[in-house]
Amino acid sequence: MNELTSLGFQGSAHTEHFIILLKIFTAASLVLVTLGIIDRSLSYKDGLPLVNRRFALEPRLFSRFRWALRSKQILNDAHAKYWDRPYRLSRGDTDMIVFPNHYISQLNALPLSSRRYHSRSMIGHLNGLDAVNATNYHVKIMLSRLTPALPALLVPIRGRIQSTMMKVFPQSTKEWTELEPINKVVQCMSEAVTFVTFGPPMLPTFLQPLLVWLLPYKWRLEKSWKTLEEFVVPEAEYRKQDPENRCNNPDLISWMITDAKNDYERDPVVLTRLIGAVIAGGTYSTSVFIMGVISNLVEHPHYFQEIRDEIREMQEKVRGNWDFAAFNALDKLDSAMKETSRLAPGSLLVYSREVQEDCALSSGLHLHKGQMITTSGYSRAMDPGMFPDPLKFDALRAYDKDLDRHRAQPFRSVNEAEDYRWGAGRWACPGRFVASIVAKTILVKLLDEYEFKFVQGKRPPTHVLHEFVFMSPQSRILMRRREKNSGIVY
């Protein structure tokens, strides 16, 4: 009896357990089915493969972490899988359609905005860079006024760079000095950028270090904007009162005041924001790039020597007159610059745009207003079909491959058949002419006059965070002035 009771008892306990399990199973199935339905309803309907999100309901934070830490791998895998097809990349902050490069000519005809993209992705509403949403005036002036004036501006730019270099780089030919080269180059670069922006005597030198810190990760934003405004606003008001006499100088502010078509374009606060965007976009990127060229050449001393010889020969050929043509005829240095930006572009993604109106591609793919699109410049730069042995730094790659073509399409050009170092289309980097000539001006002297060594033999690392590729301004290098150099004087 006892046994039966106990069996009966156990039997009802089993039944109870079974019912509980059944309930749990039913509830779990219902949750899964519901999640599946929600997941499907949240998924995109355009059939594009989704990269870096495992299912539509996966918290975006996971995509963001993966993208922050493994962006190169994610792009490599996606390129290997979908190389000829667009795919949707989940970055965590937004989902972008990544187009293969051959779509660019078709995309160029669509209503896309690069500035809206830059403003949105750089949280322009928080840092004040959203002024670029309303106008492309700064880009227009850079291309139509600044670029043609560069040959004439070269002489004062050269002089300023030279005197800054004498101040910030070591002069001893005996001792090695350990320093933070990026911060030093930033000072030279900002001399050039502030000169083309404000003209000669306008900007007090004590403000220049502040402008330098209008850099993405060092922004003391509101304070920096305020400092810049405190200078630019009264200066712009002053020049506006008598443009004929006060806007004669070839500089960005004067051109922006004289060429303005409406009150918005000549508003001093707007001018401050636009100028801030130009300075922030150009100073740090070019300085890191210059350090990248030097690091690559230190790592490959035979190229360093060849390029140094090229500089020495040019110095003799032009008898010390380093004009535009002389800098632009340094074919080997130009080739090393192309190779440096191919291996370490500022961003793995280029040609990033926001769609302005609903539109469709010839393939039938619909793009909706507000959608972000981009291309993977990195996948192109690493394509062994375009660049054999793509991970190798071959300083003379472009020079050796086809010299005529290299000369016709130098570093400063937007060459859509090569990599996308300046982006592409109408909104490719408008600062490329400034970046190229200023970088060459600094590099010619540094490569000719200095020896470099890595600290403890280790190259300063290049980091990749999200799509951004950068070197820390705190990276250090050893430098010593060469006793025997070509004696270049700007």
Ligand code: HEM
């Ligand atoms: C080596 C240095 C530099 C590199 C690698 C670089 C690269 C780029 C790239 C890839 C873009 C995006 C283009 C696109 O989406 O199609 C861009 C945009 C831009 N760059 Fe540069 N840049 C450099 C230097 C400069 C300098 C020196 C300036 C200013 C003097 C500058 C000003 C700008 C501006 C204003 C834009 C935004 C254009 C727009 O979309 O409205 N950049 N740059």
